[in-house]
Amino acid sequence: MDHLKRLLIAAINERSGHQVGSDELIRTALDALIGGVDTPALRQLAGLTRGEEPEAHDLFEQVIHELDLAPSLPDHPADARWVLIRWWCRLIVDGDLSPVEGGQRISTMWSEVGYADAIRPIVGAVSQWEDWTEHYDVARETCAEEIVAAAQQLLDRT
Known part of the structure; x- marks a missing residue:
């Protein structure tokens, strides 16, 4: 990297x-x-x-x-959290942060941004990854791929 x-x-x-x-x-x-x-x-x-x-x-x-690595975060806490969420999504999509680690960080902030629908797919994919067992119908890696796709969708919307 x-x-x-x-x-x-x-x-x-x-x-x-x-x-x-x-x-x-x-x-x-x-x-x-x-x-x-x-x-x-x-x-x-x-x-x-x-x-x-x-x-x-x-x-x-x-x-x-x-x-000049990180722009100043906005003063309003919710706005600052959205900046961080977008940073993490960008790192996930670019392959510089593991989808699971980035998704977990984003998931911890979900309540702090009012359970925003834009984050729901990431939270869902992280939950599936964490709860995964060999009895699931999909490979665990599919959950990580869904996190990447959901992060890209969030970036595309903003």
């Missing part, structure tokens, strides 16, 4: 309240730096030692701004 996309995924996770571990931020920064991405904060983040890990999240916020 492209180093900027890995940084973007970490930024989305951070902005959505799914805090990424300091060690993962440092490793992602180091990989990006080795891969040719370079900013002052990225260099600092990549060079943190275990004792400096508490600084990782603040430095990562600087990286986000230096690379």
Whole structure:
């Protein structure tokens, strides 16, 4: 996966309240730096030692701004959630986030966006994937494919 996309995924996770571990931020920064991405904060983040890990999240916020990775989220919580949902759908469709992981993240926000009908197919496919047994008439992978299709439909509508 492209180093900027890995940084973007970490930024989305951070902005959505799914805090990424300091060690993962440092490793992602180091990989990006080795891969040719370079900013002052990225260099600092990549060079943190275990004792400096508490600084990782603040430095990562600087990286986000230096690379303009994630636009500011809207102030209204429901609007911000829709931005995150669309980000996750884009990552799912582009193959940069597993359909199941992305679908689960979207499903956790379903109640927070008023059980919107646009998300129902994703939630349903995630539920089928989670409840799947070998006795089902369809392959488990079909559930993941349905998540991708539902994410694309949501993006097509917005």
